[in-house]
Amino acid sequence: xxxxxxxxxxxxxxxxxxxxxxxxxxxxxxxxxxxxxxxxxxxxxxxxxxxxxxxxxxxxxxxxxxxxxxxxxxxxxxxxxxxxxxxxxxxxxxxxxxxxxxxxxxxxxx
Amino acid sequence: xxxxxxxxxxxxxxxxxxxxxxxxxxxxxxxxxxxxxxxxxxxxxxxxxxxxxxxxxxxxxxxxxxxxxxxxxxxxxxxxxxxxxxxxxxxxxxxxxxxxxxxxxxxxxxxxxxxxxxxxx
Numbered sequence: 440x441x442x443x444x445x446x447x448x449x450x451x452x453x454x455x456x457x458x459x460x461x462x463x464x465x466x467x468x469x470x471x472x473x474x475x476x477x478x479x480x481x482x483x484x485x486x487x488x489x490x491x492x493x494x495x496x497x498x499x500x501x502x503x504x505x506x507x508x509x510x511x512x513x514x515x516x517x518x519x520x521x522x523x524x525x526x527x528x529x530x531x532x533x534x535x536x537x538x539x540x541x542x543x544x545x546x547x548x549x
Numbered sequence: 550x551x552x553x554x555x556x557x558x559x560x561x562x563x564x565x566x567x568x569x570x571x572x573x574x575x576x577x578x579x580x581x582x583x584x585x586x587x588x589x590x591x592x593x594x595x596x597x598x599x600x601x602x603x604x605x606x607x608x609x610x611x612x613x614x615x616x617x618x619x620x621x622x623x624x625x626x627x628x629x630x631x632x633x634x635x636x637x638x639x640x641x642x643x644x645x646x647x648x649x650x651x652x653x654x655x656x657x658x659x660x661x662x663x664x665x666x667x668x669x670x
Contacts, residue, residue, distance in 0.1 A: 441593060475649070475656040477594075484660040485594065490649055496658065528594055532654040537608055538584065538596040 442467065443529055443541035450547040456517040459544045461529030462510060467539060469510035473532035476505060476514045479543075480525045488527075489514060516546070524548040551575040551659040553645050558664030561635055571628040571645030571661055579603075579623035582648035584657050585630050587641035587666075597643070598630065602651060613639075635668045642666075 444462040451457040461468065461476075468474055474492045477485035487496055489505035492512060502517045512531075516523055529541040557569040571583070585597040598619040599608040607619050618631040628645050642665050646657030 471654065473654045473656065484644060484662050486660070487649070487656075487658050490655060490658070530594075530656050532656070536596065536610070537599045537653050538586075538656050540594040540596065543593045 441542040442533065442536075442539035443531060445527075445529060445541035445544045447542070448545045448547065450549055451516075451519045452549045453519050453521065455519050456515060457519060457546065459514045459516075459527055459529075459546070461512040461514070461531075461541050463512070463531055463533075464510055466535070467510075467531040467533035468507065468512050470534065471532045472507070474505065474507060474512040475530045476503075476512075477528045477530065478523075478525045479528065485528065519548050521548050551647065553647065553659060553661035555643065555645055555661045555664040558643065558666045560667045560669060562670050563636060563668055565635055566631070566633045567635060567666060568632070569630040569643055569664055569666070571630075573626045573628065573645075573647070576647070578621075578626040581651045582653055583619075583621065583628045584646045584648060585619060585628075586644045586646055586657070586660075587639075588644070588663070589638075589641045592641075595641075599648070599653060600628070601653075608653075632666070635666075637668050640666060640668045 476489040479485045493505040552574045600619045642663040644663045646660045649655035649658040
């Protein structure tokens with residue numbers, strides 16, 4: 440199974456905010472500030488939306504933000520838009536592997 | 550702009566071999582570590598392998614160690630994944646990804662479009 444735990448699905452209406460959680464352990468999320476989030480639309484490659492817990496790459500909307508508390512990281516999307524509907528994956532560096540992922544969270548914009 | 554283009558996927562019988570390629574452009578390939586990540590149909594992402602910028606250091610997921618080999622040719626701006634003894638459970642879209650900041654720790658920033666490998670008799 441996946442090293443990081445995410446909810447299978449979340450939903451929200453346009454204009455609302457949603458938060459996706461990503462729970463790991465003291466060997467990954469809790470130990471390092473190397474949590475990244477990826478957005479993947481069906482049939483497309485993943486796209487980086489947050490790196491290093493809370494850094495937003497150039498070109499990514501400021502509606503996307505990231506945070507971390509203990510062993511849990513979170514991705515918040517504010518002002519939901521229809522194009523935000525996608526699957527979101529968290530990832531982290533771990534003491535035993537360079538890169539592990541969560542199982543993904545499907546975001547539905549109602 | 551950064552571009553990564555994978556190739557080499559296809560249908561292969563169990564137990565056979567296949568080599569994937571990832572041609573890079575738009576950045577100084579020889580200064581970045583690179584990853585392979587796969588995604589089984591309808592499933593999540595799974596990290597497969599990592600290679601340092603100079604090819605000297607390589608890391609593998611337990612599920613592929615001993616069967617897959619990652620390599621690179623910096624003179625050709627190309628990353629490779631040699632896969633042996635393929636199994637049905639290796640069926641997936643394989644993506645190459647540039648290591649964020651060139652480091653081992655921060656995951657990847659740019660991804661290719663992926664190449665599909667189907668292992669079936």
